[in-house]
Amino acid sequence: MKIQAINGFKDILPDGIGRWRHIERKARDIFERFGMQEIRLPILEKTELFVRSIGEATDVVEKEMYTFADKGITMRPEATASIMRAFIEHGLHVQEPVQRLYTIGPMFRHERPQKGRLRQFHQLDAEIIGAVEPRIDAELIAMGQMLLDELGLSVSLELNSLGCPICRPPFKTRLIVFLEEQVDALCEDCRRRTHTNPLRVLDCKKTACRAVVQGAPSLLDVLCPDCDSHFAQVRAALEELRIPFAINRFMVRGLDYYTRTTFEFLTTDLGAQAAVGAGGRYDGLIEQLGGPPLSGIGFAMGLERLTLLLDRQQGSDTVPVRSMDVFVAPLGDDSLAPCSRLAHCLRSLGAKAAIEYGGRSLKAQLKQANRVNARFVLIVGEDEWTRGEAILRNMQTQEQQPFALTGSPEEQAQRLVDMLHGQAV
Ligand code: HAM
Numbered sequence: 001m002k003i004q005a006i007n008g009f010k011d012i013l014p015d016g017i018g019r020w021r022h023i024e025r026k027a028r029d030i031f032e033r034f035g036m037q038e039i040r041l042p043i044l045e046k047t048e049l050f051v052r053s054i055g056e057a058t059d060v061v062e063k064e065m066y067t068f069a070d071k072g073i074t075m076r077p078e079a080t081a082s083i084m085r086a087f088i089e090h091g092l093h094v095q096e097p098v099q100r101l102y103t104i105g106p107m108f109r110h111e112r113p114q115k116g117r118l119r120q121f122h123q124l125d126a127e128i129i130g131a132v133e134p135r136i137d138a139e140l141i142a143m144g145q146m147l148l149d150e151l152g153l154s155v156s157l158e159l160n161s162l163g164c165p166i167c168r169p170p171f172k173t174r175l176i177v178f179l180e181e182q183v184d185a186l187c188e189d190c191r192r193r194t195h196t197n198p199l200r201v202l203d204c205k206k207t208a209c210r211a212v213v214q215g216a217p218s219l220l221d222v223l224c225p226d227c228d229s230h231f232a233q234v235r236a237a238l239e240e241l242r243i244p245f246a247i248n249r250f251m252v253r254g255l256d257y258y259t260r261t262t263f264e265f266l267t268t269d270l271g272a273q274a275a276v277g278a279g280g281r282y283d284g285l286i287e288q289l290g291g292p293p294l295s296g297i298g299f300a301m302g303l304e305r306l307t308l309l310l311d312r313q314q315g316s317d318t319v320p321v322r323s324m325d326v327f328v329a330p331l332g333d334d335s336l337a338p339c340s341r342l343a344h345c346l347r348s349l350g351a352k353a354a355i356e357y358g359g360r361s362l363k364a365q366l367k368q369a370n371r372v373n374a375r376f377v378l379i380v381g382e383d384e385w386t387r388g389e390a391i392l393r394n395m396q397t398q399e400q401q402p403f404a405l406t407g408s409p410e411e412q413a414q415r416l417v418d419m420l421h422g423q424a425v
Helices: 014-033 047-054 057-064 080-089 134-150 170-182 189-194 198-203 207-213 224-240 303-312 336-349 364-369 382-387 411-421
Strands: 045-047 067-070 074-077 101-109 118-130 156-161 259-266 276-281 294-300 324-330 353-355 374-380 388-392 401-402
Touching: 014 101, 014 118, 014 303, 045 047, 045 080, 045 101, 047 057, 047 074, 047 080, 057 382, 080 101, 080 118, 080 294, 118 134, 118 303, 118 364, 134 156, 134 224, 134 276, 134 294, 156 224, 170 189, 170 198, 189 198, 207 411, 224 259, 259 294, 276 303, 276 364, 294 303, 324 364, 324 411, 336 374, 336 411, 364 374, 374 382, 374 411, 382 388, 401 411
Parallel strands: 324 353, 324 374
Antiparallel strands: 045 074, 067 074, 101 118, 118 294, 156 259, 259 276, 276 294, 374 388, 388 401
């Protein structure tokens, strides 16, 4: 029986890798323009880290984590908690009070797989730790928007404030009273959530629940003066940076650590999986995990969703990956050994070289050269070999010119590399 990949776990094949690398390169470039530094973290962490940060009553912790129960460890479902753990463990704030960190890698959640929703998925995650100014929120959101813009993706940005431990608890109490009055109209999940995690009801996608929450009280109306002013300044700073956004008072996010600013980059092009990226502020989190009382804000974007969106909005083969400089095509047994030396020398001089060993026809080899996007083909037929002069074919212009097989393979390779760099052969 053939062994296949696990449901929700996907191979990323060479055909599609160009898009991944394109997005990753762009992300690194833009993040570094904003002074971010890369951090790489383990995939396994103590389960307690996620329970304490993401929250016990969240879907992620309640039912989506891949946990080795006997060992007390979990495959990370997201990166923020791990970054905070590393930040605290290494006392990074001592070196520099404001840390700007990003990471790129796989995350694991046992969700029902769908288009754009996997069990192993990949995130670009960026965090700014140690700064509370509203302009930081705007700067971070603007960085996410810049990445999407430079990828040529069109998405919408929604913004909300989730308040703080001063204004959110009384709001929750009000919300519970409201939801209890409407209990008959709520779905089964939301009836349960009314008491475990009432804010999540605001975010339920079921039609009946959506109708109920239209009449629900809004946290934005009862923010404490500090949160209200912070949110007003974030909005003003976004306007200054010319970043368009819409307020969505029903946005609550699925992770418990958020305070104040939350945001989502949304698309209608990926069916039910509307969020391409999302994030927010988490001002109490670091302290709650045993670290200093520092605030933070960050976001994560899903790489699978970004690649799907690139396909949808930009067409599928926008980014070819493989392109070879020289394809060496030996046409007889005699030239095989020197050609293989030549290809090796080309590679050690930094050129991308391909070679065929199978004794295939010229036609077949040219076809293969096209397949690997070769710029030049060096044709070394029996006659050419005896004459000491190969044919160099420019695959773009179809022009052919003689190439003298004089000197050692190293010297020949050097002449070819000089030519690739724009010098005459
Ligand atoms: P999140 O909203 O859970 O936030 O995930 C962020 C993004 O990861 C989503 O918008 C989506 O693009 C992608 N994503 C999530 N789950 C899946 C999945 N099962 N399959 C494919 N893509 C998925 C966080 O993870 C927070 N840590 C973001 C953050 C960083 N907040 C502050 N800093």
